[in-house]
Amino acid sequence: MSNRFLNSVTIVTIGLSILIVSSFALFFMNTNALLDFWRKGIRVLVYLEPQATEANRLDLRYQIQQMENVQEIHFISKETALKRLKDQMRNHSSLLENLKDNPLPDAFEIRIIDTSRELTNVAALAEKIKSLSQVEEVEYGQHWVARFSHIINIFRFIGYAMGGLFLFATLFIIANTIRLVLYSRKEEIEIMRLVGSNDRFIKTPFYIEGLILSALGGIVGLTALFAAYRFVLSKFHSSLSLGLLEIKFLSIEQYFLFIGGSMLVGWVGCYLSLKQFLKN
Amino acid sequence: MKIVDTALIRIFNVSKHYGSKPALSQISLEIFKNEFVFFTGPSGAGKSTLLKLLYLGESFTEGQVLIDGMNLARISKSRAHILRRKLGIIFQDYKLIPGKTVFQNIALVLEARGMGQRLIQKKVQSILRTVGMEDRSRAFPLGLSGGEQQKVAFARAVVGEPKIILADEPTGSLDADAAENIFDLLTTFHKRGATVLFATHDTSLIRNTRHRIIHLKQGHLQV
Secondary structure, rough: OOHHHHHHHHHHHHHEEEEEEEEHHHHHHHHHHHHHHHHOOEEEEEEEEEOOOOHHHHHHHHHHHOOEEEEEEEEEEEHHHHHHHHHOOOOHOHHHHHOOOOOOOOEEEEEEEEOOOOHHHHHHHHHHHOOOOOOOEEEEOOHHHHHHHOOOOOOHHHHHHHHHHHHHHHHHHHHHHHHHHHHOOOHHHHHHHOOOOOOOHHHHHHHHHHHHHEEEEEHHHHHHHHHHHHHHHHHHHHHHHOOOOOOOOOHHHHHHHHHHHHHHHHHHHHHHHHHHHHHO | OOHHOOEEEEEEEEEEEEEEEEEEEEEEEEOOOEEEEEOOOOOOHHHHHHHHHHHHOOOOOOOEEEHHHHEHHHHHHHHHHHOOOOOOEEOOOOOOOOOOOOOOOEEEEHHOOOHHEEEEEEEHHHOOOOOOOOHHHOHHHHHHOHHHHHHHHHHHHOOOEEEEEEEEOOOOOOOHHHHHHHHHHHHHHHHHHHHHEEOOHHHHHHHHOEEEEEEOOOOOOOO
């Protein structure tokens, strides 16, 4: 088998592994950004009992304002709420025309400090507010945010597992390719030893070769990822972006991190096969 | 006493078995500094095996071998290069690397020792002149005749200025002229101070020699 063919196969297989691992990374990066974007939109709505008085309202406002993680609090009277509802349902205004009483409750809208948007913090705050008197209900879109987070966590777990699997696959591929190269040059290595070469002198070119192959494999994989990213972006941009969120590619740091990771795996692959080969 | 002091290679009761088959049995001998020794005997007598033990190409089953103060039984595979840098080895099948040029094949010995490129250039050119191959430095081994390949192999063996030259049937595949050429080169380097161990079954080379001849037969020394 010629070295050129072996090298090409190695670069392509490393490229494929890197493509798969980096695709997962890109997917998580963007879903995390999406989740974060949604989290930023979280408002806690506190609905008041219908019999709550002006004094109760002021007291509640004061108590909530004193709580940790609360950035801003707005009062939305039931009249404002109805007006907003009517605005939103302008096309179906007939549905609300015959209302005698305003069925909506008074409410507070609370914005949370940026750093406290973890779901558990929001849940704890909601629980605390709910225990106050004159509070009927507290809502923050808990159900769908929790469900989405759960799905992302499952994906993340699968991603780690797949990443780990492909890491080992890459390691195995590199180790075996180097082993094949070593076997194809067995006689040459034996001659080098006979003329007084030490192991380091013999190993160095293989390490350099392994590092170059894995770096090239990494570049091939990430280039393929970029091409796929551009393709997806051009085809599905409008439906995926939700008009607000941009689908991002790896940053330059992440790009080099992947190349570096690929080279590290290449180095370890070389190390393993050289250690075994030179022992024999 | 003086002779014992200058013994460069000491072999004590060395035996080598391949499975249950003995290749060498109870060999003991001493080779002195700047000696030229022929090892002769029919094929399978153990000449090549004995030389292989000396450059750690094979391990011996029992006995002791000392070369220039180094105990071969105690040299690990990763430290074999320390011994091999004292040796220049010539093989019947030349063992040149086909993908490297004549120059690169010879330079390899010096590169492995960490020598600078300028000095390597100088030394390789000089040895190529000595063996009469200066105009073939860019040729690849497979483009050379057998005699030329053996000259290159010889140049590679001596370029590192080894104390000991081990020549394992170096003329076995060559015609009479080429064989004589190699023999003359070995004689030249012997005169310059190298100790030469020459394994051959070619009786014409040893007919009129004044050097020591060690006969081997079925793995035993013949006195």
